[in-house]
Amino acid sequence: MNDLHHPCQPWAQRLSLAAAGCLSPDEDRAVRQHAETCAACGERLRELTRLCGALSATRSPIDNTEAASVERILAAVASGVSERRPGGMGSEMIHPTLLTRSLDTWRWIMRHPISAATATTVLFVAIFAIAFWFHVGGVTPAYADFLQPILEAKALKYQVTAKWTRIPPEWEILPAEQQKKFLAAGVTTEVMMLGADRVREESVGPDNSKVVHIWDGRQGKSLSLLPDQKRATLSTEASTSEHKTPHGAQQDTAAVFRTLLLHACNRPGVKAESLGEKEIDGRRVVGVRITLPVAVMNVWGDPKTGLPYRIESTTRMMPDVQFTWSDFEFNVPMEESLFSVEPPAGYRVGSFFIETPTYDGSATDEKDLVETFREYSRLSGGPFPPSLDMMGLTGIVMNKFSTDRMQKPGAREEVKQIQTKLLRGMWFSTMLPEQSDAHYAGEGVSLGAADKPIFWYRPKDAKKYRVIYADLSGREADTPPSVPNAQPVPVRSKGHTVQNMNVDTCMRMEGDLITLFREYGKRMGNALPPSLDMQRIMWTLGARMGLEDALPADQHLSDVSLRKLAEAQSHDDIEKIVQADPSMQKAKAEPLRKMKSAKPDSAKTTTGVIKAAEPIMRGLAFISALPPDADAHYAGKGVSLGTVDRPIFWYRPKGAKKYRVIYADLSVREADTPPGVPNAQPVPMRARSKG
Amino acid sequence: VKGIRKKKTLGSEPFGPNWGITSIVDTPDVDQHVLIDRARTGEAAAFERLAQQHAVRLWRCALALGRDPGWAEDLTQETLLEAWRSLARFDGRCQFSTWLHGILRHRFLKGRRRRNTARLSTADGLKRVPAAGLAPERVAQDAEDAQRVRQAVANLPEDHRVVVELRFFAGASLDEIAAAAGCPPGTVKSRLHHALEKLRQMNFSVNLFTSSRESRERPS
Numbered sequence: 032m033n034d035l036h037h038p039c040q041p042w043a044q045r046l047s048l049a050a051a052g053c054l055s056p057d058e059d060r061a062v063r064q065h066a067e068t069c070a071a072c073g074e075r076l077r078e079l080t081r082l083c084g085a086l087s088a089t090r091s092p093i094d095n096t097e098a099a100s101v102e103r104i105l106a107a108v109a110s111g112v113s114e115r116r117p118g119g120m121g122s123e124m125i126h127p128t129l130l131t132r133s134l135d136t137w138r139w140i141m142r143h144p145i146s147a148a149t150a151t152t153v154l155f156v157a158i159f160a161i162a163f164w165f166h167v168g169g170v171t172p173a174y175a176d177f178l179q180p181i182l183e184a185k186a187l188k189y190q191v192t193a194k195w196t197r198i199p200p201e202w203e204i205l206p207a208e209q210q211k212k213f214l215a216a217g218v219t220t221e222v223m224m225l226g227a228d229r230v231r232e233e234s235v236g237p238d239n240s241k242v243v244h245i246w247d248g249r250q251g252k253s254l255s256l257l258p259d260q261k262r263a264t265l266s267t268e269a270s271t272s273e274h275k276t277p278h279g280a281q282q283d284t285a286a287v288f289r290t291l292l293l294h295a296c297n298r299p300g301v302k303a304e305s306l307g308e309k310e311i312d313g314r315r316v317v318g319v320r321i322t323l324p325v326a327v328m329n330v331w332g333d334p335k336t337g338l339p340y341r342i343e344s345t346t347r348m349m350p351d352v353q354f355t356w357s358d359f360e361f362n363v364p365m366e367e368s369l370f371s372v373e374p375p376a377g378y379r380v381g382s383f384f385i386e387t388p389t390y391d392g393s394a395t396d397e398k399d400l401v402e403t404f405r406e407y408s409r410l411s412g413g414p415f416p417p418s419l420d421m422m423g424l425t426g427i428v429m430n431k432f433s434t435d436r437m438q439k440p441g442a443r444e445e446v447k448q449i450q451t452k453l454l455r456g457m458w459f460s461t462m463l464p465e466q467s468d469a470h471y472a473g474e475g476v477s478l479g480a481a482d483k484p485i486f487w488y489r490p491k492d493a494k495k496y497r498v499i500y501a502d503l504s505g506r507e508a509d510t511p512p513s514v515p516n517a518q519p520v521p522v523r524s525k526g527h528t529v530q531n532m533n534v535d536t537c538m539r540m541e542g543d544l545i546t547l548f549r550e551y552g553k554r555m556g557n558a559l560p561p562s563l564d565m566q567r568i569m570w571t572l573g574a575r576m577g578l579e580d581a582l583p584a585d586q587h588l589s590d591v592s593l594r595k596l597a598e599a600q601s602h603d604d605i606e607k608i609v610q611a612d613p614s615m616q617k618a619k620a621e622p623l624r625k626m627k628s629a630k631p632d633s634a635k636t637t638t639g640v641i642k643a644a645e646p647i648m649r650g651l652a653f654i655s656a657l658p659p660d661a662d663a664h665y666a667g668k669g670v671s672l673g674t675v676d677r678p679i680f681w682y683r684p685k686g687a688k689k690y691r692v693i694y695a696d697l698s699v700r701e702a703d704t705p706p707g708v709p710n711a712q713p714v715p716m717r718a719r720s721k722g
Numbered sequence: 723v724k725g726i727r728k729k730k731t732l733g734s735e736p737f738g739p740n741w742g743i744t745s746i747v748d749t750p751d752v753d754q755h756v757l758i759d760r761a762r763t764g765e766a767a768a769f770e771r772l773a774q775q776h777a778v779r780l781w782r783c784a785l786a787l788g789r790d791p792g793w794a795e796d797l798t799q800e801t802l803l804e805a806w807r808s809l810a811r812f813d814g815r816c817q818f819s820t821w822l823h824g825i826l827r828h829r830f831l832k833g834r835r836r837r838n839t840a841r842l843s844t845a846d847g848l849k850r851v852p853a854a855g856l857a858p859e860r861v862a863q864d865a866e867d868a869q870r871v872r873q874a875v876a877n878l879p880e881d882h883r884v885v886v887e888l889r890f891f892a893g894a895s896l897d898e899i900a901a902a903a904g905c906p907p908g909t910v911k912s913r914l915h916h917a918l919e920k921l922r923q924m925n926f927s928v929n930l931f932t933s934s935r936e937s938r939e940r941p942s
Contacts (some may be wrong), residue, residue: 044911051918053914075922086921103795111769
């Protein structure tokens, strides 16, 4: 098609470079002015612009592979530069960058201290229940015969599966499909115990990523591995010594198992009821439900062997997680090498795991809960947590500890201390018995108000209630405060809304909006939407599809018609486009009539294009999730995709000082102040299209 | 535009914004200069921050050069560590990113000699994991479109392929491409022009850059 004629040849290279975005603004302006006056050059510039757009479109925003690679690079660089740091931390200490943690939520979750601590706590509780099962009434005396093998087991192996029944807040940043996948898959952990002092746990996440933890109590060492990335973290006695006692054991679950097995009799506050018999996997099992202060467990055992067969558990701290224990094997041979705490050959050793918070098993009290409130409020800038369970408390830590913050000296230790404070308060509240009539009313309340009760309970054997107020003072009261919508403790978390999106989350979701612009431009002759109004966008896309559908297969709407269509607001506008576009002369009448009968705000029309416009919907979802203080604006009306130096959308992520500005060429920059573009539309906006 | 800190666009780096760079935030020069000065005094955290700013683009450039994700990771890591060790030699006569790309090229040439391996065929090294969470149909369509384009780019002569991949897949500026490809900026311009012309001509014959998705989309 149309090669340039001789006088225009000097423009050829500049046209290419303009399309590729490789000219200075002055040069670019000159080229475009020429292209407006020269049909051949104009046509070539359009072709090249489309070509360059297609080339750019093949490169997606940072994906998981790339993110993981870059994170490894940065970890290695951090390690490398720290070697030269005067008085540095030593070559084996590598700061986790967390640069891309929002792109790989699972890895973050797996490393999250509270998650790790909770898993261990649940393990602790579950083992307690196993032990108790052999002592409660209703279980046939024959079971006692089977205590001995467990007590004497030299090796124990089992599997734990954790499945979420509700989307945890930290997953909300993930696309819906991935959330569903995570819900369905859960996390499976293979646990191997050798003797009383060696444990190996292999966890596989929903994305098939693997994490291995090995603990050797004899050497006082633990080793954590990320096999996919060949990274290892070695911890020594100094950092784990507080975990050595059975009650505080976060690693030595075998020791806990045995200790509790011996001492579980006559524990107060434990309720057991028979579940009768049933078949699991073709095996007849008998069950008992054990209700502990912190958990409910259904324990199913094989009466023939007297050994536990399956245990289903939920805990107060994580009411939305269902744990299933199965595949118990006793005294199976295990390779010693599986419990080696020497980093495998080829692994990079560093601090790739955030240390778990310390919970020493000591008693918690009201002061711990007050400290939890104080700490959360400090992190949030005032508000108290939405709920008093794991989910309500953890999101704030993830939000506050951004990439930059984790780079600061002492950040890891700070995270550990924060998690410990949050954990202790939560532990206190979840351990309160039902009779304490504990309630939480802090959701939506901020630190300060001396007359606003946020938590109350009745201590054991006390007649009066203890009430904690929003100024964190504690007083006694004869009756519980009357606060509407107070949540009984333990509570089910309402989670966080996406309005809590921090910078990392925004940057991830921002890609959806960029995709919206790209996809819309691709369909509408490089035009950008006149507004970010969903009904309007959907109607325009529906009209475009309707017109294309009316055309013979070899005919297409011209870019000029598509750009006019982007601006169209009524049937009259469409009629004009149809009459002006030569290709529409061959249009089929029926589809055209149907298309024209669709109203701009027709739900049917909208529904019809939603499936095809999935990327558009995702971009709009991002916009709708932005809080009002994001100061988001759209200025893409009348702007062509690819225009250089033209801001079309900007907003300020929660907690960020700078604005993020998307340009018409779909580049993104940061700015101290919003761009000064006239007539920018505040976002989100109300539908403006009229039929 | 009021309030926007822009990169220098004239003089030694006559560029507009990169095409389609969606995830790389342009670094305000003033911040970068401060970081470089601090890093020169031995402040590791400042250099780590610089590394964060440049790692993604360097990795993509390394991928365009080496066509092997694993090697790209090594190259990027080596480049940044060498930059840290050699920071005293950075004289500010070119952009810091251009200097990094020069180191990258050096490491690439050194590594290529050592590897002594044949180049990967077509676009194997550039196969990418689709962005998380996309619908399967969307992933398939995107993959189909992208593969068609990548295949066309892979069929270009080596010199042309490299500049196109550096520009569009890696988001490199003209000077960065020149540093990474080891040729003057004028040559980069010429190669880029000829490469785009070839692709444009290809498009006429096989309708290369019209998305297959569009033809499938019709209202239900």
